Amino acid sequence: MSPNGENEFFCDGITEEIIHALGEIAQLKVISRTSSFFFKDQKASVQEIASRLGVSVIIEGSVRLGGALLRISASMIRVEDEARFWSQTWDRRKDHIFEVQDEISLLIADALRENMGHLEIDGHLVDNPTQDVDAYEEYLNGRILLNKWNPTDVNLALQHFEKVLSLDEGLIDAHIGLADGYSFLAVAGFAPREKAWAKAAEAIKTAQKLDPGHAGLNYILANEAFFTATDYVAATNYALASLARRPNYAEAHRFLSFLYGLAGTFTKSYEHLLYVKSIDPLNKETRFYEAYYHYRTGNLPKAQGILDELLAENPKNLPALVVSIYILIHQEAFEEAKALLAGIPEELIAPQERQGIRCLIGARQGHPDEALLAELEAQAVLPESQYAHSYLFLSYAVLGQNDDAFRMLEKLFEVRSSVLQLSFSDPLVASLREDARYAAYQKRVYPRMAPKRRKKEKKASAYVLDPEEAQAMMGRVHAYIETDRPYLNPALTLRLLANQVDIHPNQLSWLLNEHVGQNFNEFVNTFRVEHFKALVLDPSNSHISLVGLAYESGFNSKTVFNAFFKKTVGMTPRQFQKSQA
Structure with missing residues (x-):
């Protein structure tokens, strides 16, 4: 650096x-x-x-x-x-x-x-992304700060993104950075909610005009659809659109794993989880979503093991703390759950969420705190009291008061209380699923996706040849190699050889790997080894060292030469020389 x-x-x-x-x-x-x-x-x-x-x-x-x-x-x-x-x-x-x-x-x-x-x-x-390098520098600076996800750095990041747009208003990633930053401040309560959401919406609207298919934009829209509009189908479609543009987008894979898991579509959820683990295994979000998947599917020891690792790294990881409490409630370790909740700093958890968890613990114990239930009911009148809505739903469900649970669930549709989308299918409300009304609500909370038209089968690669064509083209390659011996050039590359024989590099790569069964370096080094053998057998070269002969054969590394020679010939160059004496 x-x-x-x-x-x-x-x-x-x-x-x-x-x-x-x-x-x-x-x-x-x-x-x-x-x-x-x-x-x-x-x-x-x-x-x-x-x-x-x-x-x-x-x-x-x-x-x-x-x-x-x-x-x-x-x-x-x-x-x-x-x-x-x-x-x-x-x-x-x-x-x-x-x-x-x-x-x-x-x-x-x-x-x-x-x-x-x-x-x-x-x-x-x-x-x-831009013709203005200064704008790009400002954007990079803003992105680094944004990824720290704390209010001080996010506010600094927003300043950089604004500077970017003063230099180049068409740099879409800066608009997406603004949307990300203001959304974070709104959700976390570090800025006036309505004002921050309005600024985020303005940035999103501009980004949509610039490139509606942008992967990052559609990921933001997926989150907005779920957490603001409580539209499960739209959230899923936006996340899928994000992957359509950028198939290896880790954030979208994580979110789809989460969405499918909520709806109980665990096979799809696990597919996206496995993929994101393969490309982003050490990301704390990947590990949390893995823990959450195991919590949802009932593998509580596996979930808790991952959560313990996350909390050892960051004791203030609130999502990990909350799911750990849920697991303790499942295990009826109520005193441990209360102690873990009590240890969460006041500045880390919203007062209403703390009240809600206390209420849930009491309800699961069979000793509901009636005063706390009444207090949450009073708060639940307000549309923004999403934690009150959610924990009242959970508490009534575990108490077997199904009518009250479904009454509270209506807040999801009346005031778009998005936290209820998470709580509706939580394993803690398993008993509620026996109520006939639950299945009807399932269709409303997580509507089935409209069946997609069958995708057309992918066309075969333009570089794939039938056996006769492949044989003819390789004949051309071999003829050129025998005549011009390009392998003697230590700087030979696949692109250079492809240009010399007038074949597209992708096609030559396919030919070598699929038709010959070798990668480019194996293919070229095979000719170099044969050339080296001929030089060793020529008495006029007896004064030249073996390494010198290797270099004359096109190798540019003693280590590569020795390793490849032994691998293909079965003995060292020195042993080969002695065997021919």
């Missing part, structure tokens, strides 16, 4: 954009920002990182910024043998940042394809 740290936001932004660009390649599983950044400034081993992230290749590097100049370094490490099989450094101008990000993303993708297997890579991976 930058030597003095003051440009860390810019350097982190470059890293994040490259992660995002690589994630757009369908055949790659790329770990998302939060889990990748988990190891920043840590001295973890390659094996530890790989184990926790579930990856086979690790990319590491640095970004240094000095005035108008950038120096970016990157290297790739194969986890299996911890070999650093690719590295490169770029010196570029900061005002060409988008071109630089695209260039580096493509080169990294190419190197992965050449070493790991077939990938279909577009001509470019990074779009220019």
Whole structure:
């Protein structure tokens, strides 16, 4: 990172954009920002990182910024043998940042394809969000601050986003940043609710005009539909639209897992949970949603184990605390539940939620606090008393007072009391499901999605050939290799060879991996090994070292040469030489 740290936001932004660009390649599983950044400034081993992230290749590097100049370094490490099989450094101008990000993303993708297997890579991976580099810097600074999710930093982030829009009002991500920030302040109670929601709505409206299909925009709309409009179907559709634009969007996968879990569609919920665990396993939100899934499906020990880990890292994690209390209530550990609730700082939990949980504990014990019930009933008259609505519903349900429970549930439809959407299907109200009215309400709270038209089958890749075509094209490749021996060039790449034989790089990649059964480096190095063998057997080369002959054969790394030779020939180069004496 930058030597003095003051440009860390810019350097982190470059890293994040490259992660995002690589994630757009369908055949790659790329770990998302939060889990990748988990190891920043840590001295973890390659094996530890790989184990926790579930990856086979690790990319590491640095970004240094000095005035108008950038120096970016990157290297790739194969986890299996911890070999650093690719590295490169770029010196570029900061005002060409988008071109630089695209260039580096493509080169990294190419190197992965050449070493790991077939990938279909577009001509470019990074779009220019703006022509104004100053606006982009302001945006990156704002995004870093926004991701800290505390009122001080979020307010600073909003200032940066406003500055962005004064420079380039068309930068949609800044509008989405404003919507995110104001929504957070409104929900958390750190700004006047109506004013903050109005500003969020204004930013969303502008973003919709710029790009209605934007993944981040649709994710915000999904949250707004659920938490503000209490429209379960709209929330689900917006989340699906987010994934339609960006299939690897971790936030949308988490939210869909949550939505499907509420409705009891646990198979779909688990599918999205598994995917997000594969690309963002160390994100605290991923881990909380996993715990919540296990709570909903009745695996309380598994849920509590994850929640305990989260609370060990952050004792003020309110969602983890609340679900932990629910689990204790399930287990009838009422005194422990009361103690855990009492230990939550006043500034962390809304007074009405604390009252509601106390009421629920008493109700589940069979000793309801009538005064507390009456107090919550008085508060429930107000439309904004969502916690009162929710905990009265839960309390009446566990008491078996079904009429009162359903009476309170009507607040969901009368005043859009969105917290009731979570409580309606909570495992604590399992007994309420035996009431015939519950099924009817289920259809109202979580309406079934309209059946989608069957998607047209995906067209086969344009680069896939039938066996006869593949054989003919490989014949062309082999003929060129035999005649021109391009493998002797140590700088040979798949793109360069594809250009030489007039084949699209994606098609050549497919040919080698699917038809020949080798990745590009294996294919080329096989010819280099055969060339090396011929040189070793030639007496006129007896004065040249084995490493020298390897370099003359097109290898540019002694380590790569020795490893590949032994793997393919079954003996070391020295042993081969002796066997031919």
